[in-house]
Amino acid sequence: MAKMTLDQKLAILSDAAKYDASCASSGGQRRNSRDGGGLGSTTGSGICHAYAPDGRCISLLKILMTNFCIYDCAYCVNRVSSNVQRARFTPEEAVELTLEFYRRNYIEGLFLSSGIIRSPDETMGDMVRIARSLRLDHHFRGYIHLKTIPDADPKLIEEAGLHADRLSINVELPTDASVARYAPEKKPAQIRKAMADVRLKREERKDRSHSGKRPPRFAPAGQSTQMIVGADGASDTQILTTSTRLYSGYGLRRVYYSAFSPIPDSTAALPLIRPPLMREHRLYQADWLLRFYGFELDEIAGAAPDGNLDLEVDPKLAWALANRHRFPVDVNRADREGLLRIPGVGTKSVGRILTTRRHRGLRYEDLRRMGVNLKQARAFLTALDWRPRGLDSQDLRSRFAPPPEQLQLI
Amino acid sequence: MHRVSLPEIGTFDAWRSQARALLGAGVPPEQVLWARGQAEADLFARDLPMPVGAAATVPRGFVDLARRVVWHRDPERFARLYALLWALGRNRRLLEDQGDARVDRLRKMAKEVSRDRHKMTAFVRFRDIGTPETNRRRFAAWFEPSHYIMEPVAPFFAGRFGDMDWSIFTPDLTAHFEGGALRFAPAAPRPDLPDDATEDLWRTYFQNIFNPARLKIKAMQAEMPRKYWHNLPEARLIPQMIAGAQARAQAMAEAAPTLAPVRAKRILGRAEMDMPVTGDDPLQGLGECRRCPLWDGATQAVPGEGPMDAPLMIVGEQPGDREDLEGRPFVGPAGQMFDAVAARARLDRARAYVTNAVKHFKFTPRGKRRIHQAANAGEISHCRWWLDVERARVAPKLILAMGGTAAESLTGSRAALRQRRGAIERLGDGTPVLVTWHPSYLLRLPQAGRAVAEAEFLSDLRQVVGMLRGMEP
Numbered sequence: 001m002a003k004m005t006l007d008q009k010l011a012i013l014s015d016a017a018k019y020d021a022s023c024a025s026s027g028g029q030r031r032n033s034r035d036g037g038g039l040g041s042t043t044g045s046g047i048c049h050a051y052a053p054d055g056r057c058i059s060l061l062k063i064l065m066t067n068f069c070i071y072d073c074a075y076c077v078n079r080v081s082s083n084v085q086r087a088r089f090t091p092e093e094a095v096e097l098t099l100e101f102y103r104r105n106y107i108e109g110l111f112l113s114s115g116i117i118r119s120p121d122e123t124m125g126d127m128v129r130i131a132r133s134l135r136l137d138h139h140f141r142g143y144i145h146l147k148t149i150p151d152a153d154p155k156l157i158e159e160a161g162l163h164a165d166r167l168s169i170n171v172e173l174p175t176d177a178s179v180a181r182y183a184p185e186k187k188p189a190q191i192r193k194a195m196a197d198v199r200l201k202r203e204e205r206k207d208r209s210h211s212g213k214r215p216p217r218f219a220p221a222g223q224s225t226q227m228i229v230g231a232d233g234a235s236d237t238q239i240l241t242t243s244t245r246l247y248s249g250y251g252l253r254r255v256y257y258s259a260f261s262p263i264p265d266s267t268a269a270l271p272l273i274r275p276p277l278m279r280e281h282r283l284y285q286a287d288w289l290l291r292f293y294g295f296e297l298d299e300i301a302g303a304a305p306d307g308n309l310d311l312e313v314d315p316k317l318a319w320a321l322a323n324r325h326r327f328p329v330d331v332n333r334a335d336r337e338g339l340l341r342i343p344g345v346g347t348k349s350v351g352r353i354l355t356t357r358r359h360r361g362l363r364y365e366d367l368r369r370m371g372v373n374l375k376q377a378r379a380f381l382t383a384l385d386w387r388p389r390g391l392d393s394q395d396l397r398s399r400f401a402p403p404p405e406q407l408q409l410i
Numbered sequence: 411m412h413r414v415s416l417p418e419i420g421t422f423d424a425w426r427s428q429a430r431a432l433l434g435a436g437v438p439p440e441q442v443l444w445a446r447g448q449a450e451a452d453l454f455a456r457d458l459p460m461p462v463g464a465a466a467t468v469p470r471g472f473v474d475l476a477r478r479v480v481w482h483r484d485p486e487r488f489a490r491l492y493a494l495l496w497a498l499g500r501n502r503r504l505l506e507d508q509g510d511a512r513v514d515r516l517r518k519m520a521k522e523v524s525r526d527r528h529k530m531t532a533f534v535r536f537r538d539i540g541t542p543e544t545n546r547r548r549f550a551a552w553f554e555p556s557h558y559i560m561e562p563v564a565p566f567f568a569g570r571f572g573d574m575d576w577s578i579f580t581p582d583l584t585a586h587f588e589g590g591a592l593r594f595a596p597a598a599p600r601p602d603l604p605d606d607a608t609e610d611l612w613r614t615y616f617q618n619i620f621n622p623a624r625l626k627i628k629a630m631q632a633e634m635p636r637k638y639w640h641n642l643p644e645a646r647l648i649p650q651m652i653a654g655a656q657a658r659a660q661a662m663a664e665a666a667p668t669l670a671p672v673r674a675k676r677i678l679g680r681a682e683m684d685m686p687v688t689g690d691d692p693l694q695g696l697g698e699c700r701r702c703p704l705w706d707g708a709t710q711a712v713p714g715e716g717p718m719d720a721p722l723m724i725v726g727e728q729p730g731d732r733e734d735l736e737g738r739p740f741v742g743p744a745g746q747m748f749d750a751v752a753a754r755a756r757l758d759r760a761r762a763y764v765t766n767a768v769k770h771f772k773f774t775p776r777g778k779r780r781i782h783q784a785a786n787a788g789e790i791s792h793c794r795w796w797l798d799v800e801r802a803r804v805a806p807k808l809i810l811a812m813g814g815t816a817a818e819s820l821t822g823s824r825a826a827l828r829q830r831r832g833a834i835e836r837l838g839d840g841t842p843v844l845v846t847w848h849p850s851y852l853l854r855l856p857q858a859g860r861a862v863a864e865a866e867f868l869s870d871l872r873q874v875v876g877m878l879r880g881m882e883p
Binding site for chain 2: 006007010011012014015017018019032033034035036037038039040041043047048049050051052053054055056057058061062070072080081082083097100101103104105106139176189192193195196197199200244245247248249251259261262263264265266267268272274275277291297352353355356358359360362363365366369370
């Protein structure tokens with residue numbers, strides 16, 4: 001076989017990496033290279049340097065070190081039983097690509113993942129070598145996200161956390177039973193254990209030692225994970241149950257939901273579907289309600305009677321429609337928790353309502369200027385000059401849900 | 411009428427000092443004409459008055475707002491800012507009114523400037539213009555922002571690309587960063603930058619990171635508006651990527667599954683052989699226990715630890731958050747409480763076998779925390795199987811049961827703990843059990859009531875130490 005060019009390898013190994021939804025470069029330490037002693041900065045908020053026509057942000061150089069893999073996960077394009085073309089970057093190639101892309105302002109940094117080759121330790125060791133070379137040889141101060149391999153030597157994970165801003169381990173599927181079925185080589189218990197270790201190491205490093213010195217931070221931008229949606233039969237409630245456990249147990253920054261998407265060279269074990277993009281979107285919305293709006297899981301589940309979120313209306317609106325006795329909410333009197341429950345009112349608008357209210361009463365037009373989505377919100381709130389109508393009416397839902405699609409003859 | 415012409419470089423500082431002077435001199439907004447750069451001559455304009463009176467103070471939020479609005483392309487921006495500054499003199503809380511139309515307009519302008527600044531940090535594309543003989547790399551870019559943002563954005567690039575030289579040319583202003591020094595120069599015509607081979611690699615990446623099965627063109631355009639496209643090397647690929655997407659997705663869906671390559675079987679076979687061989691740990695299988703549903707959601711089962719011939723077995727309730735993460739019993743707050751009191755009682759924990767009545771952590775997720783839940787009778791009863799295994803293996807001479815759950819698991823009853831604590835009970839096989847408080851119970855008590863219970867706990871531990879001494883041969 002002729003030697004592959006860097007361009008050919010990049011094509012294969014970025015194609016292989018695109019099923020990982022995360023591309024975030026936010027959070028963690030702020031650094032810069034204003035002193036001239038290195039390259040790169042992190043500002044805390046992350047920058048999307050481009051968008052592909054799939055609507056996804058391109059923030060990091062997201063590549064696999066290699067797509068050779070000894071595992072056989074049914075949903076994965078890189079599984080051992082797939083006939084996809086294989087390639088492998090040398091550590092030097094991965095380092096050079098990262099730096100040259102970075103210098104041209106294409107990226108915020110590197111998101112490095114890998115298939116498992118030979119052994120978990122060897123794979124993790126090579127990934128750590130890339131991160132170490134970027135940090136120590138090239139004084140790279142941009143963002144690094146490393147995928148960790150659960151059963152690799154804890155010493156390697158330790159070093160990974162010193163160089164990387166973020167670590168992640170994918171749980172892949174929402175239930176242990178699904179993992180056993182579709183990713184037989186992966187051990188869910190081991191994945192949870194690895195997440196627990198990352199949390200413990202992060203907490204350990206936050207405390208000052210008795211000499212008052214602060215130890216080097218461990219994965220300052222935290223850890224994240226990804227779940228594939230729609231490959232197994234898990235319901236949205238099951239998925240969100242797993243998410244809440246992950247958030248509460250391991251302090252995850254983010255759980256990413258990735259609609260199961262057709263892959264080249266699929267397996268008979270997992271038939272291809274059109275990616276359930278709307279379902280993915282609803283899950284993110286529900287995830288936000290759980291984390292920033294004070295919703296409890298059973299409230300969201302209560303508005304999803306068959307265990308799946310309503311695809312036609314967003315989960316907050318679905319909850320409001322199912323709990324109409326809690327409305328209308330008076331924007332001039334309700335507390336923060338009450339305001340956060342109004343469909344169409346976001347956390348920022350709530351902040352604006354609360355500050356302005358200290359000085360004067362709010363009218364309908366004020367709310368528009370504060371960024372409230374009145375098309376949704378107006379049915380559920382009262383203002384000085386506004387009283388909603390039809391809160392009890394049977395057809396309230398139809399005001400928001402899209403009209404039923406006309407059946408098409410084929 | 412006063413005419414104020416602000417410089418193209420240092421616009422904000424100049425605006426601020428001029429606005430201060432005008433305000434100090436009591437010049438109302440309708441009598442000021444503002445312009446950036448060389449303004450056209452206005453026949454009625456006069457020079458600035460000398461400031462009188464003390465410097466004006468403004469709410470903090472105003473300076474932040476002005477610092478952004480000043481760079482907006484709207485010719486009215488300076489006047490609008492000055493009008494708001496004037497109005498703030500009459501109503502200092504005006505900025506807090508998020509519904510005021512004047513404030514709203516300026517906030518929108520500030521937001522537009524912030525967005526443009528953000529997009530500039532995202533979409534500037536440098537090309538390599540260095541020469542091999544110099545050791546400091548050199549890059550340059552042409553960019554067309556919507557507002558006058560080159561000056562406020564430049565520090566971002568200086569902080570990011572500290573070890574290289576760069577120039578950014580815009581239609582309004584040029585920024586140069588050379589040898590660590592940042593300077594601005596008047597706008598220059600668009601330079602002819604040489605081709606850069608890395609752009610081809612970047613295009614390869616852009617094409618391959620795209621998933622054709624999830625086309626969302628609107629989402630892309632909302633974040634990467636077309637006005638930026640002509641300066642983005644990757645953007646020219648977009649039309650063909652969109653055009654081919656559906657066919658590619660369809661081809662994937664229609665392709666029949668293929669046969670696995672021959673090597674797959676060999677590799678999978680090897681992986682199976684690597685599975686660890688199991689030893690003769692008495693708690694073997696605990697990690698896979700499915701006797702009750704508590705395993706689901708916990709990180710791991712937490713087995714007991716300590717010498718297998720320990721004379722004393724200490725049984726607690728169940729692992730907590732910390733124990734669940736570490737996989738070891740009594741390492742969290744309750745464990746620390748226990749250790750503290752045990753030290754006072756001279757009880758050596760290392761010589762005891764320490765375990766829990768229930769081996770998995772039972773909790774309810776609440777935001778970023780896991781709230782402990784008491785195990786129910788069924789769960790306690792299912793997990794007794796494991797405690798019995800441990801008891802049979804260690805065969806302790808004395809058991810310390812801490813709390814209701816341990817008491818229930820060992821003696822079958824958790825009733826009347828207050829009366830039972832401190833006394834010895836006998837299990838079916840004759841093993842003596844001393845029932846006492848659970849250390850986390852002590853932690854939950856208010857400070858006032860804690861002293862009594864803690865003294866009782868201490869006296870129980872001392873009793874254990876005494877009994878153990880009596881049992882020594």
